[in-house]
Amino acid sequence: MSDAALRDPRIPAPVIDRPEDYLHVEQTLSSWFFTTDHKRIGILYLVSITGFFVIGAIAAGIVRLALVVPDGSILSNEVYNRMFTLHGVIMVWFFLVPSIPNTLGNFLLPLMIGAKDLAFPKINLLSWYVFVTASLFTLFVLLWGGVDTGWTFYTPLSTQYANGYVIAAVLGIIVVGYSSILTGLNFIVTVHKMRAPGMTWFRMPLFVWSLYATSLILVLATPVLTIALVLVFVDRAFGLGVFNPEQGGDPVLFQHLFWFYSHPVVYVMVLPGMGVMSELVTAYAYKKIFGYKFIAFSSLAIAVIGFFVWGHHMFYNGITQYSALTFSLMSFIVAVPSAIKVYNWAATIHKGQIRLDTPMLYAMGWIGLFVIGGVTGLMLASTALDGHVHDTYFVVAHFHYIMVGATVVAFLGGIHYWWPKMTGRLYSEPWGRVSALLMFIGFNMTFFPQYILGYMGMPRRYAVYPESYQVLNVLSSAGATILAAAYLFPMIYLVWSLWYGEKAGDNPWHAKGLEWTTTSPPPKHNFRKMPIVDFDPYDYSNEPPEE
Amino acid sequence: MSSTVGIELEEQYHDVEQQREAAKLGMWTFLLTELLLFSGLFVTALVLRVMHPDSVTAVALHLKFWIGATNTAILIVSSFIMSVAIELSRLGRQRPMAWCMLGTAAFGVLFLMLKGYEYYRDYVEHMTPFLSFRRYELVGDPASRLFTNLYFITTGLHAVHLIIGITLMLVMAWLASREGFLQKHQNRIEITGLYWHFIDLIWMIVFPTLYLLNR
């Protein structure tokens, strides 16, 4: 006699009590545009910054195309200037700054510390609206009227001489700064106040530490950019004059205020990437991280010391030698915590059970690119050498190794690693590996020649150059096409996987961390019951991962 | 704390204490950003003083010292009334608290009226170098224009913050005109109060920076 036969037919069959995940709990359009769920806002950010990335990348492609010929016959000087300004402004403020914090950070921070949401979900949504409104406005301005000052808006070029819609562009960037501030504020309060029981500071994943350090920078640096741009705005609109040498003002003061923000903001781009690295390296070496506290505190050290170094952008712009010396010294010091991190990752990988899956390939590439970018940064931080390569392609190559080599590669690695958690689907592993390799090859081919060009003396921001530089420029442009393919492939196969990808389990990589203990995708409030944390982070036994 | 006072729990928090602390820390963090925003102007003022000490002094002696000082006193008093409002809110005395907030707003408006009069005096005395159609008093001293313009930007930005503060006061007083406001949202009063005190604090730096130190 079976049990089924005995069931009273009036009692309905039991339903499996599986919570609706955050993607399916509501499906109307307004449930997305008025959501306060950090995971959905993360997705909204992901979609919008990907759009801006594509536009910025097209602008870069046009610049590289123009530089194939030395005589500037493809683009006029004016269009060329507008094009690299478009590229710089969009990539810095509408892609790189929000890239990892606002997508992966937004999605993962509450999951990683065992919270139901960020501390201020409505402010989180507000931050997205501020971002989208201001960035679309700025994009419109850049495309319609054009701005030719470069992303740095140096005075008195921007206040006295530049053509185009400087005032409107500056206004857009001022407003978009407030989306950074709101996000930073939200993250800081969340880390302080929303941790699950047992989630002590030293049990937090290192990605959370890096987001915390990033948020500190966003909160402390962005207002100074705001006021610097307000002064540019007022100067251009009403002739304020504090940056105008003709009236007794000082253009270098603008650079002080600007780089007080813009150097630390480089760490806003890099620190979250470092956080992603710490997660990837441990998961794919299947080993406890080496030197947890060193990595955690070096994030904070970078955030703090990063505020003492801004003058290294100004060695030859009119600051005094005493000032230059101070900034040079501090710039050498800030390299120490970054180096500590690299050593720790190397030690973590050493004797690990390494799996060379897509995210790990990105991570390995990251280390190489970051080391090159970092070491050339030290070269630029020494005042004597900087006199030779200041304002050349050497600088361009250096900061692309950091901003693309470190930020974009980490972003892509992180997106692949957490893709199953975000979408519940697996992407195609072979395509992933091919893209990661293409990225590394294409990137080096694009930017390594620029180091050589800069060292030979090719200045940045000119549409025309001597013919002797052409071979390396063509090589760089050819590399850019490979890089473009490396960006395009993931966009295609990741989107494809949304419908056709294999269903991912809760923890497809056998990784540790709270975010892998919930379902993929997670339910609306992340955990079905409040997690109690009684384990250390990166609690990998040295057993090989179960297959 | 009496039982008529409390806050309504939002879904992302476990308990009311967590919510209260989060809101307070959020406001402090926001005020950090405000401090750095203004400090960009203060550092500009200092640079101008180092570069053109005589021009800056000439402008400072033209500023309406007494109006600036009176306005400082007005904001100190307004902050005091705000503190009274906060204490009343903790005791659950919603009515008198709302009146205090209106009083705070009134002192804010008084500040703005005096400020407006000061701008008017500046206009009459030809201390508005950014108006191209108008003669400038210190025309023989071009560098003095910079500090005069900076004075307008700094006080203008402070006035914008004050207007936001007054609006918050009025909104809170209006919300508190309904019964039961303090049972649900007492901590909004605390948060608004922090912001108001901070506007006061900024003025305590603006007043010496512009009017006093350069005399």
Add this chain to the structure above:
Amino acid sequence: MSPELRQHLRTPVLTLFALLALLGVNVLLGIFFIGGHAWIAEGFVAATMVAIVIMFAMEAVKDAPITRLFAAIGFVWVLILFGLTMVDYVTR
């Protein structure tokens, strides 16, 4: 006025008088010492007023240490901005 309220208002009243007194000192300095080095004293008085507002009006003194830490961070960062900018301007 209930005794409970009176007790609650002790700190605000003291803060009010302290701030007004310090403002008075600064105004007197401003009237009687034009030029010279009075700015050192004036700056010191203004800094005291700011500290009083943070500690007593904004109640940082009663709050958790994190509040005082954040307030301190704000002023330390202002000092970084001033200090490193001024290294340039005072050596020109």
